[in-house]
Amino acid sequence: MAEEExxxxxxxxxxxxxxxxTSFDAIKSKIAQIPLYSVxxxxxxxxxxxxxxxxxxxxxxxxxxxxxxKDGFVITYSIVPNTSExxxxxxxxxxxxxxxxxxxxxxxxxxxxxxxYVDSAITDLLNGLNDSYSxxxxxxxxxxxxxxxxxxxxxxxxISNRNLTVQTTQLSEENKNLKAQLDALQTYxxxxxxxxxxxxxxVHDSTIDIDEFAKTYKLSQPRVEQVLNKMVSLGYIELKG
Numbered sequence: 221m222a223e224e225e226x227x228x229x230x231x232x233x234x235x236x237x238x239x240x241x242t243s244f245d246a247i248k249s250k251i252a253q254i255p256l257y258s259v260x261x262x263x264x265x266x267x268x269x270x271x272x273x274x275x276x277x278x279x280x281x282x283x284x285x286x287x288x289x290k291d292g293f294v295i296t297y298s299i300v301p302n303t304s305e306x307x308x309x310x311x312x313x314x315x316x317x318x319x320x321x322x323x324x325x326x327x328x329x330x331x332x333x334x335x336x337y338v339d340s341a342i343t344d345l346l347n348g349l350n351d352s353y354s355x356x357x358x359x360x361x362x363x364x365x366x367x368x369x370x371x372x373x374x375x376x377x378x379i380s381n382r383n384l385t386v387q388t389t390q391l392s393e394e395n396k397n398l399k400a401q402l403d404a405l406q407t408y409x410x411x412x413x414x415x416x417x418x419x420x421x422x423v424h425d426s427t428i429d430i431d432e433f434a435k436t437y438k439l440s441q442p443r444v445e446q447v448l449n450k451m452v453s454l455g456y457i458e459l460k461g
């Protein structure tokens with residue numbers, strides 16, 4: 221099976237004018253008291269980083285970075301695939317606004333430019349909310365039912381697969397037919413794999429050995445990692461440790 225590319229977040233960047241009033245040290249002392257941020261100085265800019273989540277390799281996955289310069293600031297943030305870009309932008313704007321409020325005495329922003337950006341982000345978000353709450357709920361309820369059905373189907377297929385494996389050791393002629401059926405089951409959709417992984421976690425005390433899982437279902441490790449990253453980004457599972 222060909223190697224699948226790892227799930228990567230989309231990166232966006234916004235630059236805004238502003239002016240440093242006091243010093244980087246004054247800003248650093250204030251931001252250092254906020255647990256959300258790690259702060260460092262890199263040449264002529266102060267860098268504040270908030271890592272909201274990491275992937276299974278412990279690398280930053282969902283994050284935003286604020287770079288304060290003498291004549292402005294830069295916002296760099298990630299957007300997880302298969303999530304709302306509108307909602308992500310609005311969330312980052314909210315967090316950055318709170319950040320700038322804390323250092324308002326030390327760094328002045330261009331209010332007109334920043335408020336225009338805030339207005340644009342909010343307008344974009346509202347334009348994406350055309351469906352009524354009842355329609356949105358029905359869509360969610362339908363997807364939830366489909367997911368439950370897929371989990372049940374995978375569970376049934378897994379049990380059937382185990383029974384067929386036992387039979388293949390006894391009857392050589394049936395072994396050929398069963399092998400063809402197993403080969404057909406090797407290509408799983410993302411939704412099916414997510415259900416299989418959830419079942420595995422339920423049975424193995426919320427832990428997963430990627431290599432063992434991949435060998436059991438004849439998958440490549442990158443494919444398993446890709447789906448695990450997707451499950452983390454969608455909030456279906458959380459990393460521990």
